[in-house]
Amino acid sequence: MFLRNAWYMAGWAREIDGAMLARRIADTPVVVYRREDGQPAALHDRCPHRFAPLSRGRLEGGVIECGYHGLRFDAGGKCVGNPHGDGRIPQAAQVQAFPLVEKYTLLWIWFGDPARADPSTIPDFSFLDDPGRGRVDGYLHVQANYLLETDNLLDLSHTQFVHPNFHFSEAILQGRHEVTQAGDTVHSNLWCPNGAASPMFAKRIPGYDGRSPVDQWMDMRWDPPCLLRLDTGITPAGRPREEGGQSFTAHILTPETETSTHYFFAHSRNFRVGDADMDEAIAHWQRVGFGEQDKPMLEAVQQAMGTTDLMSLKPVLLPIDTAAVRARRIVRHLLEAEEGAKR
Ligand code: FES
Ligand SMILES: [Fe+2]
Secondary structure, three states: OOOOOOEEEEEEHHHHOOOOEEEEEOOEEEEEEEOOOOOEEEEEOOOOOOOOOHHHOEEEOOEEEOOOOOOEEOOOOEEEEOOOOOOOOOOOOEOOEEOEEEEOOEEEEEOOOHHHOOHHHOOOOHHHHOOOOEEEEEEEEEOOOHHHHHHHHHOHHHHHHHOHHHOOHHHHOOOEEEEEEEOOEEEEEEEEEEEOOOHHHHOOOOOOOOOOOEEEEEEEEEEOOOEEEEEEEEEEOOOOHHHOEEEEEEEEEEEEEOOEEEEEEEEEEOOOOOOHHHHHHHHHHHHHHHHHHHHHHHHHHHHHHOOOOHHHHOOOOOHHHHHHHHHHHHHHHHHHHHHHHHO
16 A cells, blocks of 8 residues: 555656656556656556557657557546547546656656645755766666665665675764654664764765774655655764765655565765766665665565565564654554545
8 A cells, every 4th residue: 555645756857858658656557758848747557448558659749649549648638639430539538647747857746636746845855956966876676665675774784784895884883873753754863973984985085094083974864655865974073064075865765566666766976076986886886785785685575574564574673673663653654644534
């Protein structure tokens, strides 16, 4: 079961430049594309005649022509052309349209009440709009429920076991961990002041001597149901964060089905911008760390659980689970509120 009154990332805005994008999101097949005026639009990817995916059709002038028998639909889902017989348009020839906006270079879709689809409630990912920052992004298809991926990201202590070869564990994991909640937003922050530089972060400070004490942090922000932003960095001890090497990473976990997730990530940095070696080091971390270490572990966990209801299995809970448990509780309350409102 998925929240309906929530913004989900449907894809990168660039994915619909000149093409239709077909993607299953929250168990709903959608086709996303640009209208003639360039504005993005989303329709249920299912023709009401014989249920052909509209994404197999043709997009022309912002109108989709079904690839099976040629019914034509506008961005509101209204049938605007029938090439058969007298051309009369049957009343039931209507496709569901979903609110979709482009913001922070991402596409956001809403499956709930359209009257409640307010783009100003999308959490802040404005760092992705800043052309002065260095960006490395990517996508993984993960065969696991999105909340398992959320658990993983809200507990970064897993890095020392799942990612031992990346060497950022020793220094930074001795830090002070604090979990706080503001409204439905959870913060899971790790603060490591006045210590030795983690090898993973040391190269972020230009001209760093490798010995002077530094402040380091890893701050994760989570918003329901699946939107995370990681703020990590290193700065000379006592100096403002912006003076050091700081990165923000969007980790966005769009559920595909109950047991599969579209994992979008975008790393954005203020250091060594335009440096191809740095780009490659980050891409390597995403490829190996996320793709070859986190993903197989999460898929194995999903297989071993055999269900998506973690709590029904009565898992052992550790202090490191605090943020993830809060996030799960918030999602459950929001789902219950939605279900209650339907009755
Ligand atoms: S299935 Fe689309 S027009 Fe027939
Ligand atoms: Fe990880």
